[in-house]
Amino acid sequence: MSHHNGVRRPLAVVALLTVAATALAACSSGSDDGGSNAAAPATLTEPTSPVTITYAGAAYAADQIQPVLDAFHAKHPNITVKYEAEPFDDFNSVLAARLTSDKKSIDVYDVDMPRTEAYASRGYLADLTKTFPELKDDVDPASLKAATVDEKLVAMPYQTSTNILYYNKTLLDKAGIETPSADASARLTWEQVTADAKKAQSAGGAQYGLVFDQIDRYYQLEPLAISAGGSAGGNGDGNLTPAVTDAGWTKAFTWYGQLFADGVSPRGVKVADTPNLFAAGKVAYFVGGPWWGAQFTAEKKLDFGVAAFPEFEGGTASTPTGGWSLGLNPNDSKEKANAALIFMKFMGIDDGGYSQYLTSLTVPPSNNEGSAKFYESATFKDPRFAGVVPLMKYELENTATLRLQTVGYVEFEDTMTKAFDDIINGTDASQALKSASSDLVSAWAKYKK
Amino acid sequence: MHASRTFRITMTAVAVIVSLLFLAPVLWLVASTFRTATETFANSSPVGWSTLWPQHWTTVNLSSAIDNGFLRSLGNSIVVAGVTVVVGLAISAMAAYALAVIPFRGRSAVFTIVVLSFLVSFEAIAIPLSQSFSDWGLSNSLVALILPGLGNGLVVFTLRQFFLGVPPSLAEAAKLDGAGPFRTFWSVYLPLTKPALIGAGLILFLFQWQAYLWPLLIISHSSLDLAPVTISKAFGGFSTDYGRVFAETAILAVIPAGVLLALQRYFVTSVASTGSKE
Amino acid sequence: MAGSTIVWGLALRPDGPVNGVLDLFGLPAQPWFTSPHQVVLSMIILASWIGIGYWMMFLIAGLNDVPPVYYEAARLDGAGPIRQFFSVTIPMLRRPLLFVLVADTVSNFVLFAPVQILTDGGPNGKSDFLMFDIFHQSYELSNPYQASVELLFLLVLMIAIVAVQFRLLRTDDGEE
Structure with a gap:
């Protein structure tokens, strides 16, 4: 083979260029082909053939x-x-x-x-x-x-959709904590829930005090920032100016990060695993959607109840939707x-x-x-779900907060999930939010022409 | 002699511990197949017998998997992986034979391209390739699933390495006996490199067995879904059937392990059969 | 791959069974994937677990091709097991070893499924490996051009490393 050595190098270079060019063409042809938003007709006609x-x-x-x-x-x-x-x-x-x-x-x-x-x-x-x-x-x-x-x-x-606060009655009773009411007017504060969650861990044998279902998703965490007086995450023209470093965001996520630092919430758990922890009776308070009701009511031994999505002390009530x-x-x-x-x-x-x-x-x-x-659904007739129907109606009418409406939402959600993950894992909240903000500036640059 | 026996015992102990470490996650997966997801999560810590041994045996996970069409997609996976292994091995072995044994102009250039071909990861070209496939009218067919798995640079590479290790004297002897290149390939090279062929088959097999992105892009009829895609569909917007995920993942892991165990004897007997070489 | 990843992700959870085992030996629980300092190590453990059994098969296949007479000759010359390993096994295993070296290197350079499933590049971007970023840019953020540039870098890097590997394990007759 040694006699081929003379031609091997140039051939390798040619081969490399060919492969690289293919990869380049391959990657770039995946781009979008611009907006050709056709309009749908004004009248619909029942088809006569299949x-x-x-x-x-x-x-x-x-x-x-x-x-x-x-x-x-x-x-x-x-x-x-x-x-x-x-x-x-x-x-x-x-x-x-x-x-x-x-x-x-x-x-x-x-x-x-x-x-x-x-x-x-x-x-x-x-x-x-x-x-x-x-x-x-x-x-x-x-x-x-x-x-x-x-x-x-x-x-x-x-x-x-809307979200509610589930609590494990057995664990709360054991720790001597009064079970919260399902009435929207008796909404707990996050400060109160945090204190009770810690108590449930120390005195009630709960493995975790408070777990968010969508542990690192903007969907469920946005209301924290809003309740602490923060923005939806972006403002200005087309909501394309990041606004995730204001006092509300910093307050809300410093608190959120502390939950994990104190072991009140678990690190390293993925979104899909969290309901199983509550269903297994290891969690005192669980923030989640009513859709977990079917799974929770199926656990015969799980004695739970529901309350309103909490708010920060002196803040406004805000719920995911x-x-x-x-x-x-x-x-x-x-x-x-x-x-x-x-x-x-x-x-x-x-x-x-x-x-x-x-x-x-x-x-x-x-x-x-x-x-x-x-609201007539059988799941909500379960006695453990008492009070949930008026609560959900109230939240959807009064406190539901839409997510940020922007053309750059995909990048926004992606960046925020990473920032939330970092905060969960111990990065200082204001630092994580600051770096998210600068990531957003560069990710959104393409939409600002 | 004494030192060598201590050495042997130590090495055996290390081998046993290492293999237990490798086995533990699999056992946990199998145990989780036969209990509810809630029980699995309740017993994950602290570790005890209940981590690896279900307290309340149940087959709900298996029946949930079957109800969601897992058997059908498992069948698809088996067909796709099986065809890929047979056809892919035939193509790759012949290419490797040419690259290792038959001298021709530009051989090293062809080999360079083969090596370069597996440097570009399949994911990097999957979206544009899927567009080409649908332009050719191939989407939603078994052919579309099988084709990208057939040509595999890694397989050609490994078989070439092993073919190079076959003593040329054997090929010459076959030639003296009047065997042509194909005959030499079939009766000298292939039988001598059985373990390598099994390894190469495994590469081809696993490419299809774990295929996820490609079938997701190219298949839209759930009747043609491969097993990994079906598993991922257990993660819905409003619910995740973890028990079903455990059951399906366990089945998916056990099948190749079983095939490999059945083929294990080739790794052992090969020493005897090739001992006479050189 | 995805299966092993999910299992290991659960196993290495801070409250998972691996820390449970550490606890049995009186060792402190480790943060694994949740720590910026341990995430790379955890990925290495995961990738090794996936890879060891797999690549070992090719080396076993190669070992079987080493004629036993070589070992006998070495023993007669007074070589111990370690000497035999370096003077007989490694040189005779050169071709399969080259394949395993190259293929294992490449497959881990293009590894991204565990990152995608478990860490999403975090914490603090410490597991944001090149191939994961390429995948992320082209599939999730629709930035095909940036992905292409990164892919080119990755290719050049891999070609350089693979070229060195070929050179290292080259046989005397010029045949790899």
Whole structure:
């Protein structure tokens, strides 16, 4: 082989350049192709021949949503909806690959509410304003706001959310702590909860005092900053100026970091693990969505109760909200778009929307009529859930705080998750927030032209 | 003699401890398959027998996995990985044979390209490649899942290394007996490098067995989902069925382990069969 | 890979079984993935656990090809087990060793699934490895151009290292 040595080096260089060029071309062709937001029609017509549309979703598992799809097919026999469940964490990658590559592979898909603007600016969403002009009569105002970009309706909101404070009654009783009331007017302060949580650990045998379900997610942590007097995280033109270093943010996350430093909350636990800790009876206070109710009520030995999402002393009450909308692929053919819109109308409007067909319902629908039925759900009849229905109604009407509405939300959420993780792991809060702020300045630079 | 026996006992003890360390997470996974997720989390600390031994045996995790179509996606994984191993090994072994044994112009350049090919990680090209695949009308098919796994630079590389280790005298002897290049390949090189072929097959197998991103991008019918994708779908927006994740992960881990155990004898007998070399 | 990662992520949790074992021996609990000082070590443990059994297979396959007569000759010359290892095993294992060295290096350079699943590059960006950042930039943040530049750097780095490895284990006849 040694006689080949003379040519080996140049050949290697050529090969290297070829590979590098391929990689470069490969990576860059994944970019978006600009916004071509087609408008949906003003009138819908029932199809006379069979149409099949594809619905890509991340909110519900296939078996959960199937009864809804069956009910839809019974009402609209010519339209079949094929549901593709996608993993929640990879949903954005899937959309990026499917909506730009095979333009006809998805007709309608789930839109995580705070990402609406980002999707609209990438040209993923058709304009629905003409099709659903009277939507404000049917859905709650926060959901409608989340589905609107530049005064255009770009998505059909179908589900929203709220959070409550669960407590383990057994652990509290053991520590001699008075069980909190489910009344919104008796809202606890975080200071009080922290003190009681520590007491539950020392005197009640709780492994952890207080655990947040969405331990490092802006969704559940934003209300902490708001309650301490902070901003939503961004302001200025298009909400593209970071505002995560004000006094409210610093106060809220210094407190949050201290929970982990003191061992009141566990380090190294992922979002999906936290409810299991509460279900296993190891946690005194658990901040989470009502959707964990089904899992918790199934644990016969778990004696729990619910109270309002706390606030900071001298601060304002603020609770997480937001959920999912449906988006229409703007490149859809007329026939499919028509069928997809009939389906979206069924999900969000008709007779109170999709929620009535679900077997176990744990998240409030956006539709006003539908949410009335939601509160009748069997899960909430469990005695341990006493008082939860008026509480959720109150929070959605009065304290629900939407996440930051900005075209740069994807980068924002990503940066904040990292900052929260660092704070959880012991980085000083003001330092972590400061570095998040400068990361955001560079990440958002591309949107500020 | 005495020193050598102490040495041997020490080494055996180290080997046993190391293999126990390697086995413990697997045992924990298997134990977690047969208990509820709540029990798994309740017994994670402090460590005791209950960490590795379920208190209340249950098969709900397995039935939940089956109800969610795990068997079907496991079947898909087996078909895709199986075809990839057979076809991929055939292609790679022939390429490696050419690179190791047959002299031709530009051989080292071809080898350089083979090495470079596995320096570019598959994830870096997956999105644009998936767009090409759907342009070619290949999305949502087993072919689309199998194709990217067939050509594997690592496999060509390892087989070439082992083919180079086969004494040329054996090939010459075969040639004197009138064997052509293919015959030499088939009856001299392949039988002498069985352990390497198993290792190469494992590379091909695991590429498909763990494939996640590619099937996610190229497959949209859940009937064609591979097992790892089905597992990740247990992490929903509003609930995570951890028990199901444990059960499915355990099944996914046990199958290749079983195949390797069955093939283990080749690693042992190979010494005897190749002892006569040189 | 993902399976092992999830298992190890749970095992190395501050309240997880590994710290439980440390506790049995009276050792203090370690923060593992949650500490900026230990996250790289924890990743190394994880990647090694995934890698050791796998790459060992190729070395065992190579070991089987070492003719026993060499060991007998070495023993007759009075070589002990350690001397035999360095004078017979390592030289005879050179080709499989080169493969394992190169392949293991490359596969860990492009390793990102454990980072993505467990730490997301943190704490304090200490596990923000190059391949993870490439993946993150192109799949999560839609920054394909930045990802391409980083990929080029990674490629050049790997080519340099792999070239050195080829040189180190080159045989006398010029054949790798």
